[in-house]
Amino acid sequence: MDRHIEVVGVDHGWSGMKTVSQVFTTGVKEITTEPAFYNNVVEFNGSYYKVGGKRLEVRDLKVENDNFYILTLAAVAKELNRRGMRNANILLSVGLPLTRFGAEKQDFIDYLSKEKEVTFRFDNEQYRIKLARVSVFPQCYAAVADRMKTLPKRVVVVDIGSWTIDIMPIEDSAPNEAECITIREGLIKCMRTINEECMRQYGKELSEEDIQEIMRTGKHEKLPQKYLTIVEECLRAYVDKVYNILLEHGYNLEVTEIVFVGGGANVVKRFGNYDGNNIQYIEDVKANAKGYEYLGRLYLSTHKKEFGLG
The missing domain is CATH 3.30.420.40 (ATPase, nucleotide binding domain)
Structure with missing residues (x-):
């Protein structure tokens, strides 16, 4: 992977996961055996997960289990595939409601960045990403x-x-x-x-x-x-x-x-x-995801030295 950093905005909704171009249901279910079909399947750390389908039940926090981590991998893969990429340095740009921003921001960053380099498969294609940063922005503000x-x-x-x-x-x-x-x-x-x-x-x-x-x-x-x-x-x-x-x-x-x-x-x-x-x-419905990516690009353009780009 070169030093170029790809900004990927992801909106983690309880009904739908969104990127600037992709929307899919916020559903994930582990498959106990190797699947017969790999469409919308994430293979990570030796386990298989089907994404989409039935929506997850709402919880107080999105960091309580691995569901939203797997969904994030799927969202990133879908977006990178659209861009014709399999390997990338990523600035992952996401959001939280402003009223919960201070209380939940660091936990969300820690949750999404628990592995700095991740190799996984999606739709039976291998992806390798290096996480340069997780940036969190206010939901709602991002949409405009x-x-x-x-x-x-x-x-x-x-x-x-x-x-x-x-x-x-x-x-x-x-x-x-x-x-x-x-x-x-x-x-x-x-x-x-x-x-x-x-x-x-x-x-x-x-x-x-x-x-x-x-x-x-x-x-x-x-x-x-x-x-x-x-x-x-x-x-x-x-x-x-x-x-x-x-x-x-x-x-x-x-x-x-x-x-x-x-x-x-x-x-x-x-x-x-x-x-x-x-x-x-x-x-x-992708307005917040587009806003996260827009704000992430702004951050990247003004902090190039942080990433060794300037």
Whole structure:
């Protein structure tokens, strides 16, 4: 490997793992024997892990076991494969909610950098990476970092993710940390509510994939209307809850400059009642991953001597 450093941004969501180009379900399961098929299989330290598939159950922390480490290897491999690479020096650029940043940052860095050089296989192809650094940036801020100059001087960024809603006021391109809020009312809870209502009315549940398709597009070609009606009603109620959270924290939805980001930006845009010029939507679910990579590249460009590049 040469001295070039490849910056790879990874967004570790509870519903989906994202890089600047890749999205896959946050699922991982160890395979006890050598697999017959190697698609989406990580081979690491003599064990095999199938990634994707059924989503992991949410835990308080992502560093409690090896699941997110294996998922990170898969995300890096998918991204390097897109770039035509198998061996690379990596600056791994990731994120945490600002409200938990100080408490969890070092543990996340230690977790992701426990091995400085890693050789593993993914899709039966060998990858060898050397970890130059793990950089952690604020989630939510990252989603708008590359377009900060185009945003109003004062803006509130609302990142609706799979497990949390992050509300971040930004003034003069800097987060107002004293006013940042993280609330555990993300899309996973919304999907649970939808299926509770489906069970109550019809005794059956929907798959998360079906619900997510409606979240993304506002429609579903094959779903019976009775289920579609439940999903739509619950999504409208969820958006009302998001609006009420903002109102409770003093934000006037008719005049406050707001940018909705994350997977929930689609939901708010399609099922919400406010559509004034003061509200913007960044519907790209990879926005945070792209922001982490953007911020990682900025860090690399200003700290070349740290990496022996300048």
